[in-house]
Amino acid sequence: MYPRPVTHIRQIEITSRCNLRCVYCTSPNLGRPKVDMTEEIFQKVLDLAARWMKGGTQDRISLCGIGEPTIHPQFIQFLRLAREKLPEGILDVTTNGVKFTAEMARTLADCNIFLGISMHRPEIAGRAAFLAEQYGVAFKSHCDPVMTPTNWAGQVEWRMGVEKYPCPWLRQGGIMVMADGRITTCCFDSTGEGVVGTIDDAMWLVKPWQLCKTCHQFP
Amino acid sequence: MDYPRLGREIHQIELSSDCNLKCPYCPSHMLGKPGWRGRLHMEEGIFVKSLEKAVAYYRAGTQTELWLMGLGESLLHPRFLEYVERTRSALPTTALRISTNGLLFTEEHARVLGQNRVRVHISPHRPEKAEQAAFLARKYGILEFVGTNIVSDPFNWAGLVDWKAGKPAPCQWLQKGWLNILSDGSISTCCFDAKGVGIVGHVNEVREVKVKPYELCASCNLIP
Numbered sequence: 013m014y015p016r017p018v019t020h021i022r023q024i025e026i027t028s029r030c031n032l033r034c035v036y037c038t039s040p041n042l043g044r045p046k047v048d049m050t051e052e053i054f055q056k057v058l059d060l061a062a063r064w065m066k067g068g069t070q071d072r073i074s075l076c077g078i079g080e081p082t083i084h085p086q087f088i089q090f091l092r093l094a095r096e097k098l099p100e101g102i103l104d105v106t107t108n109g110v111k112f113t114a115e116m117a118r119t120l121a122d123c124n125i126f127l128g129i130s131m132h133r134p135e136i137a138g139r140a141a142f143l144a145e146q147y148g149v150a151f152k153s154h155c156d157p158v159m160t161p162t163n164w165a166g167q168v169e170w171r172m173g174v175e176k177y178p179c180p181w182l183r184q185g186g187i188m189v190m191a192d193g194r195i196t197t198c199c200f201d202s203t204g205e206g207v208v209g210t211i212d213d214a215m216w217l218v219k220p221w222q223l224c225k226t227c228h229q230f231p
Numbered sequence: 232m233d234y235p236r237l238g239r240e241i242h243q244i245e246l247s248s249d250c251n252l253k254c255p256y257c258p259s260h261m262l263g264k265p266g267w268r269g270r271l272h273m274e275e276g277i278f279v280k281s282l283e284k285a286v287a288y289y290r291a292g293t294q295t296e297l298w299l300m301g302l303g304e305s306l307l308h309p310r311f312l313e314y315v316e317r318t319r320s321a322l323p324t325t326a327l328r329i330s331t332n333g334l335l336f337t338e339e340h341a342r343v344l345g346q347n348r349v350r351v352h353i354s355p356h357r358p359e360k361a362e363q364a365a366f367l368a369r370k371y372g373i374l375e376f377v378g379t380n381i382v383s384d385p386f387n388w389a390g391l392v393d394w395k396a397g398k399p400a401p402c403q404w405l406q407k408g409w410l411n412i413l414s415d416g417s418i419s420t421c422c423f424d425a426k427g428v429g430i431v432g433h434v435n436e437v438r439e440v441k442v443k444p445y446e447l448c449a450s451c452n453l454i455p
Contacts, residue, residue: 035359131379134356135255138382142395153382158355158362171366 014231015217018020018208019185020070021061023199024094025077026054027084028191031110033126034132036157036170037077039204043203045192048084051093053193056211058097065101069185078202082111088137095123098191108132117147129149165200166226179229182218198223232455234404234443238431242283242409243422244318245301245310247272251334254356256381256394258425259302268427269415272308277416280434282321284412289322293408296326297351301413302425306335309324312343319347322385328375332356333364345371389421389451397452405442405455423447 064070106128144151161173197218220231253260260391263270288294355361368374386397418432420442444455
């Protein structure tokens with residue numbers, strides 16, 4: 013079964029920085045650079061996703077990784093770029109709401125990009141939800157650390173509250189492009205040890221890596 | 232609907248009006264300030280009288296559900312578990328529920344609540360604390376709901392807090408004759424009554440209690 017060729021991009025981590033320090037997340041102790049994705053890398057990633065969408069192996073993409081996308085200084089521009097290059101794609105982004113603005117809400121609505129709102133701080137997430145509703149953004153709020161808790165394959169001290177299930181990333185050949193342009197096979201990759209190449213390579217293969225041993229998603 | 236209507240159920244007994252959080256979307260943190268109700272734990276005498284009221288409705292066949300909560304965090308009450316057991320003894324077939332922020336929730340709480348068939352709602356105002364409570368409540372089979380409604384289905388407590396107003400809906404409190412016994416023993420017609428202006432009686436009184444719209448109804452999303 014492995015290694016398998018990559019067929020689609022599941023997530024584009026437009027920034028690996030975050031403005032919260034949640035105890036149940038790997039972000040505070042991220043073992044790789046905390047950087048914003050450059051426009052050059054973002055364009056390359058979108059070009060690749062566009063090819064795969066045209067080829068029929070990709071239909072959706074998330075514009076976030078381990079980081080808070082709204083603090084990227086070009087966040088709004090990136091939303092528009094993503095919609096421009098992926099006119100038929102199902103796009104989504106998730107925020108904690110701290111820096112969420114009316115302009116972001118307006119852009120998400122214009123670009124028909126779905127918004128996830130993480131309830132790390134309900135008093136903040138609520139304000140974001142109200143803005144989203146006001147501007148007609150399709151959105152859903154959630155509190156995963158309580159409802160479906162995970163320990164990020166053992167990387168954080170938190171409960172494993174979900175059943176084991178097959179890893180859709182490995183089985184379907186999905187990747188995350190990290191903020192620095194490297195490509196990893198796994199959304200839990202907080203160290204960069206699951207890297208299989210960079211956006212400048214011609215092809216990538218995915219296979220189980222060390223974190224799979226402690227993960228609830230099995231290869 | 233015609234008012235006043237007879238009260239038919241003690242829907243809430245506010246074991247404590249104190250809280251260990253200060254959420255901006257809740258009027259709880261205003262309690263104790265001028266113009267607002269006090270912050271206090273319910274005294275035993277008031278609790279006994281409250282149960283007697285509920286038992287009277289139970290015998291009349293109109294008491295079907297009781298929440299041991301109000302504007303505060305019930306687990307702050309030093310005799311919380313004892314009061315839970317006494318409530319279950321007094322009301323053997325009434326649906327009992329609590330809602331908690333989970334900060335103080337322990338395995339002992341889950342065990343005793345489970346033994347007494349009390350269903351638990353958890354409000355994850357602080358997810359890093361609430362998860363443990365949700366886990367324990369699940370473990371003992373008493374978790375009914377993890378509420379994210381302050382974001383997904385918000386309300387502003389009839390204008391008492393600066394938050395998004397709720398969608399119009401019928402007021403079950405008034406329409407069903409539900410009563411809220413506050414921590415000082417006064418009886419209100421309303422769960423939003425953070426100022427104690429909807430008082431229609433006291434547990435020490437023997438007269439029948441009637442409910443009707445009051446001043447907060449004018450700014451409330453719930454329709455009498």
